[in-house]
Amino acid sequence: MKYAVVSDIHANLPALTAVLEAIAADGAQRIVCLGDMTGYHTQPDACVRLLREANALCVAGNHDRAIIGILPTEGFCPQAQQAVVWSRERLQPGTRDFLASLPLKRSVDGVLVAVHGALHPQVGCEWVRLDDDYKRAQSLDALAVHPSGARVCAFGHTHRPGVWERQAGAIRRVEGDTVTLRPDAWYLVNPGSVGEPRDDDPRASYLLFDPAARSVRFRRVVYDRSPVLAATRAAGLLPPQRLPWLGEPARSRLKKILRRWGLYGVAALQASALFDGVDLQVDLGLVAQGQADAHRQVLQAGREPDLGA
Ligand SMILES: [Fe+2]
Numbered sequence: 001m002k003y004a005v006v007s008d009i010h011a012n013l014p015a016l017t018a019v020l021e022a023i024a025a026d027g028a029q030r031i032v033c034l035g036d037m038t039g040y041h042t043q044p045d046a047c048v049r050l051l052r053e054a055n056a057l058c059v060a061g062n063h064d065r066a067i068i069g070i071l072p073t074e075g076f077c078p079q080a081q082q083a084v085v086w087s088r089e090r091l092q093p094g095t096r097d098f099l100a101s102l103p104l105k106r107s108v109d110g111v112l113v114a115v116h117g118a119l120h121p122q123v124g125c126e127w128v129r130l131d132d133d134y135k136r137a138q139s140l141d142a143l144a145v146h147p148s149g150a151r152v153c154a155f156g157h158t159h160r161p162g163v164w165e166r167q168a169g170a171i172r173r174v175e176g177d178t179v180t181l182r183p184d185a186w187y188l189v190n191p192g193s194v195g196e197p198r199d200d201d202p203r204a205s206y207l208l209f210d211p212a213a214r215s216v217r218f219r220r221v222v223y224d225r226s227p228v229l230a231a232t233r234a235a236g237l238l239p240p241q242r243l244p245w246l247g248e249p250a251r252s253r254l255k256k257i258l259r260r261w262g263l264y265g266v267a268a269l270q271a272s273a274l275f276d277g278v279d280l281q282v283d284l285g286l287v288a289q290g291q292a293d294a295h296r297q298v299l300q301a302g303r304e305p306d307l308g309a
Pocket of ligand 1 (some may be wrong): 008010036061063157159
């Protein structure tokens, strides 16, 4: 059995449609969805319907639970909170019932454990973020004693693809588009996000897991994001686009370069100064205006900026 693992669709129907077509071409027999089918964008019902039609095995994400009113949105950013309210008012009863029925953890055929955020918490596993080795060790501990006997746990929530391996007590990140799994190790794998990737690659992300071949393969799919972003803006869930003349992939590449240079490094500031009346760091959504103003005041005063602020 070959599995396709998807996560964090976030109501982005064109991204999900493109991914499901790619999965069919890959020949995967079973789809596992790690949650956050809803939130951010405007087609939650259609996304849930497609996944149900594909017989995907799903767990609930923090956005899914917030939208049906069983998780508070205090920890959500303003954009996410707005989308929760918008979706809650429009969600079809059948979608709501489906989301309410979803488990937080799911064992898949004894070869995989699926969660949205993390495996180890008894409460809050849908919103705990596996973003450091301390938390990854806790989830790997939970995997080692999981009754299913699975050696692979798939998680989402961070919107960033990756594989972490624990062998002989040591945890390391395994690089590569295809990873071969060792029989004596335990793994945390993240497929990245279908609808809202946060690794500077705007293509939809998912992974293929083949337990018989002991392999994990990362896949990216190109689709047209423009209609999705236009619909999300029209619904008031995204601010108007700044620098509309700067299309993809140039926009994403420029953001990546600016981050690499350091947002307030000399090169980044010089790049911004090339565009009259434009603040690249703010207009590309890398920092808020207030944060940029504070940093510039520090720079003008001739002191080193506190980049940790
Ligand atoms: Fe998410």
